[in-house]
Amino acid sequence: MSSTIKVLLAEDQSMVREALAALLGLEDDIEVVAQVARGDEVLAAAREHGVDVALLDIEMPGCTGIEAAARVRRELPGVKLVVLTTFGRPGYLRSAMEAGADAFLVKDAPAAQLADAVRKVLSGERVIDPTLAAAALAEGANPLTDREREVLRAAADGSTNAELARTLHLSQGTVRNYLSTAIQKLTARNRTEAAHIAQKKGWL
C-alpha cells in the first residue's frame, strides 16, 4: 500500500506548470505523475495515470479548468479536484464549486497551501478561502445568460453592433437586445462598464 499521492497538473504556462511541479516534488508524499497544458487533455491524462488529485488552472486553451473539473467529476468521481487560479473572483469560485471542485486556491496564497490542499481534499475536506466564499454567496448567482456573456465578451474590444452581429451570426437588433439586458442586469450605464463589472465578478 503506497502512501504517495498521484497528482495531475494542468496549467498552460509551461514555466509556471513546471515550477509548481518542482515545488510539489519537494514533498515526500506527493508525486506529479502527469502534466498537461490544455483543459481538454485533463480527463484522458487523469484516466491514463490513475491520479488521486487533479490541480487545474482556470484559464486554459481547449476548455477552462472549470469545464475540465466538471468532466472529471462526471467520469472519474473518485478523483479529487483542486482549482487554482490567478484571479480570486467570486463568480469563479461559485462555478468551480458547482462543477464539483473540492478546493479553490488563488496563486496569491503561500506555496505551502498547495501541498496542504492536496492532502486535505484527499482526506475528504474542502478547502476554500472563507472571505471569497462569503463574497460569492453574498453576490448570488451569475445573472447573465450564455448568450449575454458571449455578446458582452465580444463587445469588449470596441466592436460595433454591426460587427458583433456578423461575428456572432445574429441580427443587429438581437445584439442590441442582449447588450441592453446585460447592461440592465448589471446596473451599468454602458456596455464597457457592463463588461468591466462582469469580468471583475468572474461572470464573463
Next chain:
Amino acid sequence: MSSTIKVLLAEDQSMVREALAALLGLEDDIEVVAQVARGDEVLAAAREHGVDVALLDIEMPGCTGIEAAARVRRELPGVKLVVLTTFGRPGYLRSAMEAGADAFLVKDAPAAQLADAVRKVLSGERVIDPTLAAAALAEGANPLTDREREVLRAAADGSTNAELARTLHLSQGTVRNYLSTAIQKLTARNRTEAAHIAQKKGWL
C-alpha cells in the same frame, strides 16, 4: 571564488514565486537569495543581498518590474536583469529593453529556459525571443503620451468624461482631447477599441 549565482526573485503571486524558487533551487549553480512581492522592494533587496541576477515579473504592486529594472540598472549597474512576464506583448519587450533588461522571457516558455537565461546574461549575452523582437521593432515605439495612457486606462471601466475629469483632476474638455488624440493615434473608432488595441500591444 564561489561559482554560485545569487538570484533575486520579484513576483507578486506567492505561489508562483515560491514555485519558481523551487525550480531554480534544483540547479546546483544557482541560489535564490532573496524574494520580494513588490516592485518597489527590488532595489533595496538587490543591494542588501549582493545579487548577481534579478528576475522581475512585470505586473507587481508598488512599481512595475520594468520600472524596478530601470532603478537597478541606474543604481547597481553590475546586476543582470531578466524580465519575466505572462504577456509577450511587443510594447513590454521594448520598454524592458529600454529600461536596460538583459533578458525577456515569457512564462509560456519551457522552464529550462529560466536557468539558461540566468547563466547566459551573467556571461554577457542577451536573451530575447526573436519573433517578439521582430514584432516590437516592426510596431515602433508607443505613440501615446503618459497622460493619454492614464486617461485611456481610467476609461476602460466605462467611466463617463465627467467621472474621468473628477478622478484625474482634469477638465472634461481636456479628458475629451486626450481620448480623441489617443483614438486617432491608434486608428481606433472609439475609446473601448483604443484601450483594447493599446493593451494588446503593451502600450497601456
